[in-house]
Amino acid sequence: MTSIIKVNTYQDANGNALFSSDGSGNVTMSANGAKNTPAFSANRANTGNTLTTNTATKVIFDTEYYDTDSAYDTSNGRFTVPSGKAGKYFFCATVAMNANFAYVRIKLRKNGTDVFRGTAIRVDTSGTSVSATIDLAVGDYVEVYVTQDSTNNVEVGDASHFHGYKLIGA
Amino acid sequence: MSILKTNQITDLGGNELLTSNGSGVISSGGAITNTPAFRARMSGNQSFTGNTNTKVNFNTVVYDTDSGYDTSNYRYTVPTGKGGKYWFYASVMCSVSSNDHRVQVRYYVNGTETIMQYVAGITGKVMGRCDTALTLSASDYVECYILTDSTSSQTVDSDTKASYWGGYKLIGA
Numbered sequence: 001m002t003s004i005i006k007v008n009t010y011q012d013a014n015g016n017a018l019f020s021s022d023g024s025g026n027v028t029m030s031a032n033g034a035k036n037t038p039a040f041s042a043n044r045a046n047t048g049n050t051l052t053t054n055t056a057t058k059v060i061f062d063t064e065y066y067d068t069d070s071a072y073d074t075s076n077g078r079f080t081v082p083s084g085k086a087g088k089y090f091f092c093a094t095v096a097m098n099a100n101f102a103y104v105r106i107k108l109r110k111n112g113t114d115v116f117r118g119t120a121i122r123v124d125t126s127g128t129s130v131s132a133t134i135d136l137a138v139g140d141y142v143e144v145y146v147t148q149d150s151t152n153n154v155e156v157g158d159a160s161h162f163h164g165y166k167l168i169g170a
Numbered sequence: 171m172s173i174l175k176t177n178q179i180t181d182l183g184g185n186e187l188l189t190s191n192g193s194g195v196i197s198s199g200g201a202i203t204n205t206p207a208f209r210a211r212m213s214g215n216q217s218f219t220g221n222t223n224t225k226v227n228f229n230t231v232v233y234d235t236d237s238g239y240d241t242s243n244y245r246y247t248v249p250t251g252k253g254g255k256y257w258f259y260a261s262v263m264c265s266v267s268s269n270d271h272r273v274q275v276r277y278y279v280n281g282t283e284t285i286m287q288y289v290a291g292i293t294g295k296v297m298g299r300c301d302t303a304l305t306l307s308a309s310d311y312v313e314c315y316i317l318t319d320s321t322s323s324q325t326v327d328s329d330t331k332a333s334y335w336g337g338y339k340l341i342g343a
Contacts, residue, residue: 003182005174006172007172007173007174008171008172008173009171009172009173009174010173010174010175010176010179010188011173011174011175012175012176012177012190012191012192012193012194013175013176013177013190013192014192014193014194015175016190016192016193016194017194018188018190018194018196029202030194031190031194031195031196032194032195032196033195033196033197034188034196034202036204036341084195088207088233090257090259090338092301103294107331114331115331116261116331116332116334117297117331117332118261118297118299118332119263119295119296119297119332120289120296120297121289121290121296129299129301130261131259131261131299131301132209132259132261132334132336133207133209133259133336133338135233167203167204167207167338168202168203168204168205168341169202169203169204169205170203170204170205170207170233170235170338
């Protein structure tokens with residue numbers, strides 16, 4: 001037995017949009033909880049983010065590619081979970097810098113506390129990365145910090161990125 | 171224009187496909203969630219022989235939505251009906267005994283090496299990573315291995331901030 005209902009727009013009983021088709025089978029999700037949002041992507045486009053030797057320093061990704069819920073703040077480098085958007089988020093960060101033979105740690109911090117980190121030995125301008133899922137409540141914030149042990153302070157390069165998005169139903 | 175208003179959609183078998191809370195917020199729907207999803211960590215350091223492929227003993231589950239991860243053999247197995255593309259991420263921190271020795275993190279699918287990433291290391295602790303999407307069928311299993319160039323005995327550090335493995339299913343990919 002097969003049953004088919006043909007309709008282009010689904011709404012809940014109160015008229016809130018859930019999803020719709022454009023009539024050609026292309027679906028646009030409208031409902032909260034059915035999209036990988038909030039989602040953001042930013043990079044460090046400008047100079048001036050100096051990493052002091054042997055000091056955990058926040059990387060402020062100052063230019064957004066996108067930010068669906070205005071949750072990432074380019075002034076302080078924080079992603080903050082908006083109201084009604086708690087859940088598991090996937091984050092990925094890469095920080096590039098020129099520091100020959102430096103030991104570099106990149107850290108994801110939740111509310112000021114390290115939760116995950118990546119390390120690398122830097123011999124050129126390649127990136128050091130970290131990625132993981134983090135359980136977040138409304139108002140929690142995530143930042144990226146880097147510690148490097150070269151003999152000189154170094155600049156964060158423009159091949160540095162910070163991305164994140166909410167997982168659905170996880 | 172055609173509009174259907176309902177708070178819940180099920181299939182003919184009564185299986186829930188999508189539910190709204192009446193305020194436009196979808197609370198469930200198996201086909202449109204990033205599940206199965208899991209993350210695992212280690213409860214203690216793991217010694218292993220250098221220059222030998224070694225399965226990383228992620229023996230503690232942090233979360234596992236569909237009970238796909240087995241802490242006895244450190245395998246993630248795709249549950250019935252959950253085939254598709256999965257995103258996996260792993261971070262493994264271990265000691266490196268000599269300069270320029272690589273640390274490789276590898277994913278094995280059904281016992282066969284499928285993809286790897288490596289980093290160069292110098293003496294000290296180095297973190298290997300592997301981030302990738304894998305196309306998997308139900309009952310396929312994935313394991314995470316580590317390999318170092320160094321031939322001496324090595325240790326994976328169980329620091330939960332540094333050594334972990336997780337994954338989740340992509341939607342419709």
